[in-house]
Amino acid sequence: MAQPVPAGTKWWSGGKSPYNIEYGKLMMWFFLMSDAFTFGAFLISYGTIRFSSNGWPDPNVAFKAFPGFEGISLPLVFVSLMTFILIMSSVTMVLAVAAGHSGDRKKVTFYMILTIIGGLAFLSCQAWEWTHLHSEGAWWGRNPFRNADGTMASTNFTNFFFTITGFHGFHVFSGVIVNVIMLIKNLRGDFERKGHYLMIEKAGLYWHFVDLVWVFVFTCFYLL
Amino acid sequence: MSSPSTEQPTHDNAHAHFDTKPIWRTFWVLLGITLVELTLATIHMKLEEAGHPFPPKYVLNGMYLILTLAKAFYIIAEFMHLRHEIKNLIMSIAVPACLFIWFALAFLIDGNSFRNLRNRYDPYHVEKSHTVVPAPEGENKVPPAQKPGTPQ
Numbered sequence: 458m459a460q461p462v463p464a465g466t467k468w469w470s471g472g473k474s475p476y477n478i479e480y481g482k483l484m485m486w487f488f489l490m491s492d493a494f495t496f497g498a499f500l501i502s503y504g505t506i507r508f509s510s511n512g513w514p515d516p517n518v519a520f521k522a523f524p525g526f527e528g529i530s531l532p533l534v535f536v537s538l539m540t541f542i543l544i545m546s547s548v549t550m551v552l553a554v555a556a557g558h559s560g561d562r563k564k565v566t567f568y569m570i571l572t573i574i575g576g577l578a579f580l581s582c583q584a585w586e587w588t589h590l591h592s593e594g595a596w597w598g599r600n601p602f603r604n605a606d607g608t609m610a611s612t613n614f615t616n617f618f619f620t621i622t623g624f625h626g627f628h629v630f631s632g633v634i635v636n637v638i639m640l641i642k643n644l645r646g647d648f649e650r651k652g653h654y655l656m657i658e659k660a661g662l663y664w665h666f667v668d669l670v671w672v673f674v675f676t677c678f679y680l681l
Numbered sequence: 682m683s684s685p686s687t688e689q690p691t692h693d694n695a696h697a698h699f700d701t702k703p704i705w706r707t708f709w710v711l712l713g714i715t716l717v718e719l720t721l722a723t724i725h726m727k728l729e730e731a732g733h734p735f736p737p738k739y740v741l742n743g744m745y746l747i748l749t750l751a752k753a754f755y756i757i758a759e760f761m762h763l764r765h766e767i768k769n770l771i772m773s774i775a776v777p778a779c780l781f782i783w784f785a786l787a788f789l790i791d792g793n794s795f796r797n798l799r800n801r802y803d804p805y806h807v808e809k810s811h812t813v814v815p816a817p818e819g820e821n822k823v824p825p826a827q828k829p830g831t832p833q
Contacts, residue, residue, distance in 0.1 A: 476770045486770070490777060497781055501788045508792030511800070511810035517726055532726065537719055541712070548708045551760050555699040607813040665760040669753055676749040680722055681742050 503617040512604030546575025547668040554661045557654025569640040576633040707759040
């Protein structure tokens with residue numbers, strides 16, 4: 458925190474690290490801030506359009522399917538499963554970071570594999586959900602769902618849904634790629650040779666951010 | 682800038698010991714909040730079907746927002762470890778994030794004003810938003826699958 462520095466002494470001239478974290482981690486935080494505003498812009502424009510509309514489709518009608526239970530109305534069930542998968546993979550990611558702190562290479566490998574499996578499971582769920590919605594006639598520019606009050610809906614609902622969950626899914630996909638690279642580097646012993654697992658922490662920050670965004674996507678599309 | 686003395690403290694004393702206990706506590710908190718949200722949504726849905734929507738939708742939405750922000754706090758503070766960093770860093774993230782308050786409020790109010798203006802000056806829009814249409818295909822039955830991108 459604020460400490461008096463003699464005139465002419467530069468903070469970066471050594472001896473004192475103003476944020477007390479590694480440079481790359483700080484840059485990851487700043488990147489995530491910018492990404493948060495990108496997602497924020499998407500979600501807020503969705504909110505703006507929704508506020509400017511007299512009617513809006515009921516998410517419990519649009520998202521009511523569950524694989525294997527065709528024709529049965531199960532709102533909220535599938536998305537709860539997706540949320541659970543993502544939270545769980547976030548937990549295994551922190552456990553990988555914690556294992557990295559104690560320098561336990563084997564444990565890092567184990568938890569990274571679990572995190573990657575979680576990410577792939579989430580992506581599979583999303584692929585199924587998109588395919589199902591598409592088979593119902595929903596896509597960019599096409600909306601088969603009426604407003605909750607039975608009036609004609611615009612295509613804003615599907616456009617925003619596919620754009621925002623697609624952008625989030627793309628982040629999950631990139632996160633899985635990053636995690637696979639980290640896993641390979643860990644298996645090759647790169648981090649052990651370096652003496653620290655800071656790269657795992659940076660990948661972890663990104664992965665938690667993806668989970669954080671999902672929390673908001675979940676609320677905005679499935680609950681509100 | 683990258684003298685060895687600046688890099689040394691970063692991964693050694695800053696958070697040398699990483700406790701796994703708060704991780705699992707955070708997991709249970711997140712799971713619990715999500716279950717509360719789902720329970721609220723289900724209760725509301727069932728009561729709406731029965732014809733007594735309770736709690737009112739705006740109260741429910743307020744609760745969802747509070748619970749969502751609580752989840753966000755736990756993810757950032759514990760999973761992303763921000764709570765255990767030094768104050769400089771916490772403030773560098775938290776202060777710019779406050780812009781979201783303006784961002785969300787300004788644009789949602791703008792959207793609301795646009796709705797009011799249209800309802801006042803666009804009779805066709807008002808008429809359309811009061812005309813109940815028959816359920817389109819897809820809401821109840823499933824049309825054959827179509828490849829993405831092919832014209833309808």
